[in-house]
Amino acid sequence: MPLDKILVTTFGVLGIVFTYWFFLMKKEREVAVKNEVDITVEGGYTPDVISIPLGKVTKINFFRKDSSSCLEEVVLGEFKIRQQLPLNKKVTVEIKPQKRGEFVFTCGMNMFHGKVIVR
Amino acid sequence: MKKTYPVKGMHCASCVRLIEKALSKVDGVASASVNLASEKATVEYNPKVASEEKIQSAVTGVGYQLMIGEEIKSEDETKIEKAKELKDLRIKVVISLVLGGLILWGSFPGLIKTAPVFLQNFWMQFLLATPVQFWVGSAFYKAAYPAFKHRSANMDTLVAIGTTVAYGYSAFVTIFPQVVKNIGVEPMPYFDVATIIIGLILLGRYFEAKAKAGTSEAIKKLIGLQAKTARVLRHGSEVDIPIEQVLIGDSIRVRPGEKIPVDGVITLGESSIDESMITGESIPVDKTKGDSVVGATINKTGTFSYRATKVGKDTVLAQIIKLVTEAQGSKAPIQRLADLISSYFVPIVIMLAILTFVVWYVFGQSPALLFALLNTVAVLIIACPCAMGLATPTAIMVGTGKGAECGILIKDAESLETAHKINTIIFDKTGTLTYGKPVVTDVVSMELDSRLPAGKAGFRGNDNERDRILQLAASIEKGSEHSLAEAIVKEAENRKLNLDQATRFKAIPGYGVEGEINKKKILLGNLRLMDKESIQYNNMSKKIDQLENEGKTVMVLAVQKKVAGLIAVADTVKDSAREGIRALKKLGIESIMITGDNSKTANAIARQIGITSVLAQVLPDQKEAEVRKIQKTGKVVAMIGDGINDAPALAAADVGIAMGTGTDVAIESADITLINKDLSSVAAAIKLSKKTMQTIKMNLFWAFGYNIILIPVAMGILYPIWGVLLNPIFASVAMATSSISVVSNSLLLKRFKI
Numbered sequence: 001m002p003l004d005k006i007l008v009t010t011f012g013v014l015g016i017v018f019t020y021w022f023f024l025m026k027k028e029r030e031v032a033v034k035n036e037v038d039i040t041v042e043g044g045y046t047p048d049v050i051s052i053p054l055g056k057v058t059k060i061n062f063f064r065k066d067s068s069s070c071l072e073e074v075v076l077g078e079f080k081i082r083q084q085l086p087l088n089k090k091v092t093v094e095i096k097p098q099k100r101g102e103f104v105f106t107c108g109m110n111m112f113h114g115k116v117i118v119r
Numbered sequence: 120m121k122k123t124y125p126v127k128g129m130h131c132a133s134c135v136r137l138i139e140k141a142l143s144k145v146d147g148v149a150s151a152s153v154n155l156a157s158e159k160a161t162v163e164y165n166p167k168v169a170s171e172e173k174i175q176s177a178v179t180g181v182g183y184q185l186m187i188g189e190e191i192k193s194e195d196e197t198k199i200e201k202a203k204e205l206k207d208l209r210i211k212v213v214i215s216l217v218l219g220g221l222i223l224w225g226s227f228p229g230l231i232k233t234a235p236v237f238l239q240n241f242w243m244q245f246l247l248a249t250p251v252q253f254w255v256g257s258a259f260y261k262a263a264y265p266a267f268k269h270r271s272a273n274m275d276t277l278v279a280i281g282t283t284v285a286y287g288y289s290a291f292v293t294i295f296p297q298v299v300k301n302i303g304v305e306p307m308p309y310f311d312v313a314t315i316i317i318g319l320i321l322l323g324r325y326f327e328a329k330a331k332a333g334t335s336e337a338i339k340k341l342i343g344l345q346a347k348t349a350r351v352l353r354h355g356s357e358v359d360i361p362i363e364q365v366l367i368g369d370s371i372r373v374r375p376g377e378k379i380p381v382d383g384v385i386t387l388g389e390s391s392i393d394e395s396m397i398t399g400e401s402i403p404v405d406k407t408k409g410d411s412v413v414g415a416t417i418n419k420t421g422t423f424s425y426r427a428t429k430v431g432k433d434t435v436l437a438q439i440i441k442l443v444t445e446a447q448g449s450k451a452p453i454q455r456l457a458d459l460i461s462s463y464f465v466p467i468v469i470m471l472a473i474l475t476f477v478v479w480y481v482f483g484q485s486p487a488l489l490f491a492l493l494n495t496v497a498v499l500i501i502a503c504p505c506a507m508g509l510a511t512p513t514a515i516m517v518g519t520g521k522g523a524e525c526g527i528l529i530k531d532a533e534s535l536e537t538a539h540k541i542n543t544i545i546f547d548k549t550g551t552l553t554y555g556k557p558v559v560t561d562v563v564s565m566e567l568d569s570r571l572p573a574g575k576a577g578f579r580g581n582d583n584e585r586d587r588i589l590q591l592a593a594s595i596e597k598g599s600e601h602s603l604a605e606a607i608v609k610e611a612e613n614r615k616l617n618l619d620q621a622t623r624f625k626a627i628p629g630y631g632v633e634g635e636i637n638k639k640k641i642l643l644g645n646l647r648l649m650d651k652e653s654i655q656y657n658n659m660s661k662k663i664d665q666l667e668n669e670g671k672t673v674m675v676l677a678v679q680k681k682v683a684g685l686i687a688v689a690d691t692v693k694d695s696a697r698e699g700i701r702a703l704k705k706l707g708i709e710s711i712m713i714t715g716d717n718s719k720t721a722n723a724i725a726r727q728i729g730i731t732s733v734l735a736q737v738l739p740d741q742k743e744a745e746v747r748k749i750q751k752t753g754k755v756v757a758m759i760g761d762g763i764n765d766a767p768a769l770a771a772a773d774v775g776i777a778m779g780t781g782t783d784v785a786i787e788s789a790d791i792t793l794i795n796k797d798l799s800s801v802a803a804a805i806k807l808s809k810k811t812m813q814t815i816k817m818n819l820f821w822a823f824g825y826n827i828i829l830i831p832v833a834m835g836i837l838y839p840i841w842g843v844l845l846n847p848i849f850a851s852v853a854m855a856t857s858s859i860s861v862v863s864n865s866l867l868l869k870r871f872k873i
Contacts (some may be wrong), residue, residue, distance in 0.1 A: 001481075008476070009477055009479055009481055012473050012476060012479075015470075015473040018465065021471050022466075023271070023466035024466050031586065042269075043269040044266060044270075044271040045153060045618050065302070066262065067258070067261055068258070068262030068273070068275060069328065070273050070275065073447065075804060076448070077449055079448075080449040081448045104458070106458070109274075109461075109504070109508035110457070110458055110462075110507070111273035111274065111461065111504060111508060112271055113507075118163065
């Protein structure tokens with residue numbers, strides 16, 4: 001096999017492995033929340049994993065800095081919330097979880113994900 | 120500057136005055152208005168003199184919390200912002216397609232000969248493509264970069280990589296043609312691919328944004344139903360005030376043609392009210408003193424005054440808006456697979472694109488680099504995660520909105536999904552299939568019954584004798600609180616009969632009543648009472664049997680231990696019951712009636728309606744167990760009741776449906792609430808569920824099918840057999856139309872006739 005093809009194959013395999021590692025093996029960093037948390041919406045959610053207490057009202061303040069239309073809505077399906085997030089405005093949603101577990105929140109098109117862990 | 124802020128900690132009208140006073144003392148504040156019901160403060164101030172911090176500290180100083188940074192955006196502001204976004208998008212689409220079209224003209228093999236020479240120049244194409252790539256296409260980079268930093272990827276990532284590859288290669292070819300030539304590839308740029316892809320994807324996004332706005336129209340319509348002002352009696356005179364300032368207990372006056380501002384009870388006057396916007400019922404309802412009225416409905420004919428009983432977030436309309444908003448935010452179980460795939464989709468597509476490049480470069484025919492590049496771009500561009508993400512929620516949004524327009528309130532997406540599987544419906548009889556208010560249906564006079572022909576239907580004997588029977592019965596029952604007694608007294612009132620003075624009244628529980636009128640002993644009760652008192656009724660047995668077989672409760676009136684007549688009372692069947700059951704039969708759904716009545720009465724009612732399965736003599740606390748028993752046979756069961764008395768049975772059913780109510784208690788306990796009293800709505804709700812599910816399945820089929828079929832085609836899977844490859848420009852056309860087709864299909868639900 002010519003050198004260029006060997007190189008393309010090698011870089012291709014490395015690229016695939018890198019893509020898998022970079023996007024799909026991201027480690028979750030959980031932030032414990034007592035009453036209120038600010039989540040920045042920019043290329044995803046920061047923090048994207050929050051743990052909140054069971055049976056208590058927790059305020060989640062979303063602040064969207066990203067103009068991508070993908071992120072203009074946030075959906076917390078388990079809590080029946082679909083909320084518009086105007087650009088550069090703080091939008092607060094309140095949730096009062098009634099059961100323990102892990103609940104995903106996403107953008108309106110389900111491209112970006114975050115997680116609410118109820119403990 | 121005028122801004123509205125949420126205020127926390129208020130609980131009474133004096134809080135309002137206190138905060139308003141504190142705000143008005145702040146230098147630079149021109150006016151301040153605080154609303155208790157909505158918990159908001161609207162402040163008009165000069166920003167050069169007063170600051171938000173000063174305003175906030177004034178409110179904090181009197182013990183409340185004013186939330187800065189959470190000022191409420193009006194609907195209009197959001198609309199203006201959205202319109203501006205769409206306008207910008209339109210300009211960018213036009214510019215990119217015009218510039219991309221010129222490049223295409225100067226580079227496409229079939230058109231190149233007709234194009235001016237300057238357009239065929241690579242440097243000119245480079246010049247035209249650069250603003251499209253970096254100004255028009257900046258939206259993709261702006262979205263992809265933060266996502267990348269966040270180790271996430273979305274559709275913008277794919278478009279950004281795809282167009283950058285096409286543009287980057289083309290720029291390289293333009294600047295270093297010799298380098299490309301040296302490796303055996305003809306130096307041909309593909310600026311047209313990058314620019315047209317950007318233009319078409321933005322065009323798709325433009326149409327998608329317009330269509331998506333239609334999916335949430337129902338909520339906007341519901342919010343739009345709200346009246347803006349109310350004419351309230353304050354300090355002895357009528358004043359028009361904003362609806363937010365109406366308080367519970369306010370007396371409100373409504374003239375013909377006006378919208379009723381908030382919920383309440385009529386205190387003076389009467390009118391005919393159009394409630395179609397809330398219940399879906401087109402016929403106006405007559406209302407008079409003591410009747411309740413619902414905010415946002417329209418007063419048709421008379422002028423009336425009413426007392427406000429619910430304001431702000433407690434009104435029926437506010438409850439409906441809350442419910443529909445929540446339903447639209449919920450997720451249907453059918454969406455789970457799409458959710459799972461979406462979370463891995465974009466990285467997998469990037470991996471497939473790399474694989475495509477490698478395979479074409481290593482095994483493809485000459486010029487392998489070009490084939491590898493173009494097919495990689497096609498794979499990145501054709502993949503459409505958006506269609507998968509939009510397939511279910513858009514249909515749920517339109518479906519729940521359509522339901523709300525017709526008085527069918529669906530609690531969440533899961534209820535909507537389960538409803539399409541229902542094959543058995545259990546109806547609670549009283550109040551659901553019947554009006555729940557017994558009325559006198561027959562009065563039979565003993566003396567002349569056998570000699571005289573029947574008078575009006577159900578009433579045998581002559582009018583005087585029948586009236587006398589009713590008069591005696593009503594006189595004796597006047598002191599009783601039993602529902603049957605109420606029916607008899609009401610019928611006597613309707614016939615304008617003067618009642619006698621009864622003495623020695625005594626209720627005999629489980630039997631009837633006794634008393635004296637003009638020193639004659641009167642007994643009114645069931646056959647057991649007659650047996651107990653050894654009163655003969657053999658000559659009336661046939662008539663009694665006949666009435667009982669018709670589902671009526673028969674009471675015998677005896678005067679001085681001799682039977683004088685019969686009074687039959689029955690709960691009347693709702694007009695829409697028969698039609699409602701027939702509609703369900705057409706859908707192949709079995710209807711069962713559940714009631715505490717004896718089986719004779721229950722069967723008679725069931726026959727009238729067309730129900731063949733009856734569960735009679737079921738006590739209220741046994742209904743839940745009956746529901747579970749039927750579920751155990753493998754049936755998907757819906758329970759229909761009033762939502763208040765039968766909450767456990769509604770909760771036990773696969774789908775609990777509350778009928779003819781808009782109270783928050785019922786909404787809370789039911790999966791589906793039918794605000795109108797029309798039983799045909801039950802079949803309508805199930806039809807809506809079936810139609811919505813059909814739309815979701817179709818959307819998912821297209822969204823999945825599109826990606827499953829076209830990604831391999833873009834990779835070149837058909838090339839070895841038929842020599843077919845997907846041009847990246849066609850890939851962008853397909854990609855742009857896929858999301859639009861899914862949203863448009865959901866919007867078709869709006870046309871569904873319930």
